[in-house]
Amino acid sequence: MELLNFELYRPTAMELWIQAKFEEGGIRTPDDLEDLDHIASLFDAFIAYTEGETKVLYDEDGDCLIFLNIHMDRHEQRLAFFHELCHPALHAGNQRELPPSFVSLQETQAGLFQQYSAMPLHMLREVTAIPNQPSCYRQLAETFGVPAEFAQARLERITRRMNQERRDRNLRARLAALPAFKHGYSDATTKLLMQLQRQTYEKKGAISQR
Numbered sequence: 001m002e003l004l005n006f007e008l009y010r011p012t013a014m015e016l017w018i019q020a021k022f023e024e025g026g027i028r029t030p031d032d033l034e035d036l037d038h039i040a041s042l043f044d045a046f047i048a049y050t051e052g053e054t055k056v057l058y059d060e061d062g063d064c065l066i067f068l069n070i071h072m073d074r075h076e077q078r079l080a081f082f083h084e085l086c087h088p089a090l091h092a093g094n095q096r097e098l099p100p101s102f103v104s105l106q107e108t109q110a111g112l113f114q115q116y117s118a119m120p121l122h123m124l125r126e127v128t129a130i131p132n133q134p135s136c137y138r139q140l141a142e143t144f145g146v147p148a149e150f151a152q153a154r155l156e157r158i159t160r161r162m163n164q165e166r167r168d169r170n171l172r173a174r175l176a177a178l179p180a181f182k183h184g185y186s187d188a189t190t191k192l193l194m195q196l197q198r199q200t201y202e203k204k205g206a207i208s209q210r
Contacts, residue, residue, distance in 0.1 A: 006125050008162040015116045030143050036081050045088040054080045056087045064088035075147050086113035119144050119154045
């Protein structure tokens with residue numbers, strides 16, 4: 001059974017920022033994630049429940065309102081909230097007035113924000129042993145109030161980044177053993193070599209999946 005080793009995990013800047021905002025606002029356990037109104041307030045937003053579509057609007061005073069459909073189940077509503085929360089947290093302006101490429105970028109960021117905030121890293125770290133298997137997905141999904149498929153996607157993203165860090169460490173060790181390396185490669189050269197190694201690995205992975 002494979003256990004996730006968070007010592008190998010290198011969080012993204014967005015993850016660290018969300019963690020800092022949550023910890024500053026007292027959001028430290030999965031139970032704290034139940035208070036969506038408080039979480040919204042940390043990002044200067046307010047929640048309004050509606051029978052209409054889920055969306056974000058700004059009123060004439062510039063206040064952000066996150067409209068959540070009251071007919072969604074608990075899991076769907078939680079994910080919709082964290083997705084929409086990204087817009088007041090990271091974005092400005094009306095998407096209807098933005099070019100399609102900008103809208104696509106914002107939606108990609110919202111998907112990442114949703115993962116990082118619905119299952120925050122500092123809470124996952126508190127779980128001393130997370131087995132990477134279906135039963136664990138269901139257990140974590142219940143703990144964080146999200147669908148099992150969402151929990152699986154979160155852990156799979158973490159696993160991919162851990163595997164990349166493991167490969168990077170192995171590459172650094174191999175480079176350090178080379179005679180030429182002992183004379184000192186520049187940081188730029190080292191980064192280039194590691195980028196080439198990653199591209200080679202990704203290419204091999206793509207071929208093996210054909």
